Each structure stands twice: as C-alpha cells, then as structure tokens.
Amino acid sequence: MRFLFSTGSLYTYGMDRCFEMAARAGFDGIEVMTDRRWDTRQPAYLRRLIDRHGLPIVAIHVPLENAMVPGWPDDTPGRVHETVKLAETLGAEVVIHHLPLRFNLCWAGLGGIRLPLPWPGRNVYREWVLDGYAALQETTAVTLCIENLPAVRVFGRRVNPGTWNTLSEITRVPALTLDTTHLGAWGLDPAKVYGQLGGRVRHVHLSNFDGREHRRPEDGHLRLDRLLARLAADGYTGAVSIELSPDALNAGASDDEVAGLMAASLAYCRRAAGAT
Numbered sequence: 001m002r003f004l005f006s007t008g009s010l011y012t013y014g015m016d017r018c019f020e021m022a023a024r025a026g027f028d029g030i031e032v033m034t035d036r037r038w039d040t041r042q043p044a045y046l047r048r049l050i051d052r053h054g055l056p057i058v059a060i061h062v063p064l065e066n067a068m069v070p071g072w073p074d075d076t077p078g079r080v081h082e083t084v085k086l087a088e089t090l091g092a093e094v095v096i097h098h099l100p101l102r103f104n105l106c107w108a109g110l111g112g113i114r115l116p117l118p119w120p121g122r123n124v125y126r127e128w129v130l131d132g133y134a135a136l137q138e139t140t141a142v143t144l145c146i147e148n149l150p151a152v153r154v155f156g157r158r159v160n161p162g163t164w165n166t167l168s169e170i171t172r173v174p175a176l177t178l179d180t181t182h183l184g185a186w187g188l189d190p191a192k193v194y195g196q197l198g199g200r201v202r203h204v205h206l207s208n209f210d211g212r213e214h215r216r217p218e219d220g221h222l223r224l225d226r227l228l229a230r231l232a233a234d235g236y237t238g239a240v241s242i243e244l245s246p247d248a249l250n251a252g253a254s255d256d257e258v259a260g261l262m263a264a265s266l267a268y269c270r271r272a273a274g275a276t
Contacts, residue, residue: 008033184209
C-alpha cells in the first residue's frame with residue numbers, strides 16, 4: 001500500500017517545500033492539490049520537483065469549486081478535463097473531484113475569493129457527471145475518483161450538501177475516493193463504510209475527526225487503524241493520501257517539527273496497515 005502526502009495539507013506553503021518535507025518524512029509519493037497558483041498546475045515545474053525530491057505524483061485533485069483558477073475554465077467539468085490532461089502528462093494515476101452539490105450555485109469573484117450565490121439555472125456539473133464523466137473516463141487511463149462530501153452543520157443539524165452523497169446513492173459512481181474525515185462528520189465508521197462500498201473504493205483520503213475535520217490519523221474519534229488493516233487484508237492496490245489541515249501539522253512551526261509530525265502520522269499508518 002502506497003502512502004501519499006497531499007500538498008493540500010500544507011497549502012499555505014510552497015510546492016517545493018511540500019515535496020521536500022514529504023521526502024524527509026518518508027512518503028511514497030505526492031497528491032497535488034491544484035489551486036490558483038500556477039506552481040500547482042505547470043507540468044514542467046512539477047516534473048522538476050519530482051526529479052529533485054524523488055517522489056512521483058500519483059494523484060491530482062481538481063481545484064475546489066470556490067477557488068479562482070487563472071487560465072483554467074470556471075466550470076467544474078472544464079477543470080476536470082484540464083486536471084486529467086495534467087495527470088496524463090505527469091503520469092499520475094488518479095484524478096479526484098467532488099460530488100456535485102445539491103444546490104445550484106453560481107460563483108462571484110471578490111478579491112481573489114469566489115463566493116457562492118444561489119442560481120435558478122441548470123446544474124451543469126450534475127448533468128455532466130451523469131453523462132460526460134463516463135465519456136471522459138473512456139478516453140483516458142487516468143482513473144476519475146469522485147469524493148464523498150461531509151455533512152454541513154446548520155443550526156446544529158446535519159445537512160447533506162451533495163447530490164448522491166448517501167451510501168445507497170453513491171453506489172452509482174464506479175470509482176470512489178473515500179474521505180474518512182467526511183464520513184466522520186456524518187458519524188460513520190470508515191471501516192464499515194469501506195466494507196459496504198467494496199471494490200468501488202479506488203483511492204482514500206485519510207484523516208481523523210474530533211469535531212474538526214482533517215486531523216492527524218492518530219488524533220481523533222475514528223478508528224482508522226481498523227480501516228487500514230482491512231485495506232491491507234483485502235489486498236487494496238490503490239493509494240492512501242494523508243490529507244490534513246495545516247493547523248493539524250502546526251504549520252508555521254520549525255520544519256523539523258512539522259516534518260516530525262508528518263513522519264509520526266506516516267509511521268502510525270504503516271503500523272496499522274501491517275496489523276493484519
């Protein structure tokens with residue numbers, strides 16, 4: 001089982017520094033979180049980082065819907081297409097994108113931030129997932145992995161923001177990125193959910209949940225050791241990306257401290273995956 005470091009875990013750092021610290025911590029590869037910075041999306045630069053640090057880019061995440069991404073399309077289907085091109089160029093195996101939202105939104109730009117506004121028109125992304133998603137998958141060896149979404153708290157109650165974001169509905173998607181902290185936001189056990197979804201899980205975003213999302217794997221309410229042991233026992237051949245919030249790694253502390261936390265989380269995961 002390969003363990004990747006998601007650059008989204010330190011999105012407040014530069015890409016070269018993310019690669020350097022992932023190499024120091026002993027990761028097997030990288031998941032790139034693309035965003036408005038060209039450094040996350042330029043193949044020649046990313047190849048230099050691969051060569052410099054000896055870490056392959058195995059997975060690439062499509063930009064988040066609320067991000068302004070200069071030079072790329074504003075619509076999510078267009079961004080998925082661009083991310084697939086980038087993955088093909090770099091030899092990445094997986095492209096991750098989220099389930100469509102239930103609510104139809106348009107996005108207004110303000111000071112580098114995209115703000116969601118209700119919109120009564122068509123939900124183009126939802127329509128594309130029903131049609132264009134399969135058509136694109138047929139043209140590429142890169143696996144498109146749609147990611148489950150977390151619950152959103154509204155006045156203390158859980159609200160489902162995503163289309164097909166239930167365990168019964170998500171089975172219409174052939175290849176999934178199983179995000180464990182998003183399951184934690186629903187009060188679900190990732191090992192049990194993995195057992196229900198079986199072979200559809202082709203990529204994993206691993207982080208814990210303690211009321212806050214994207215905690216270190218060993219810090220939170222979720223028994224991620226059980227999930228990792230089950231993946232290993234099943235002969236899971238995909239990758240597992242450790243995807244955290246920067247504060248979970250004490251971003252801004254010394255590089256030795258941050259890299260040490262990264263290495264400790266990786267060691268926890270490898271131990272758990274070996275406990276079969």
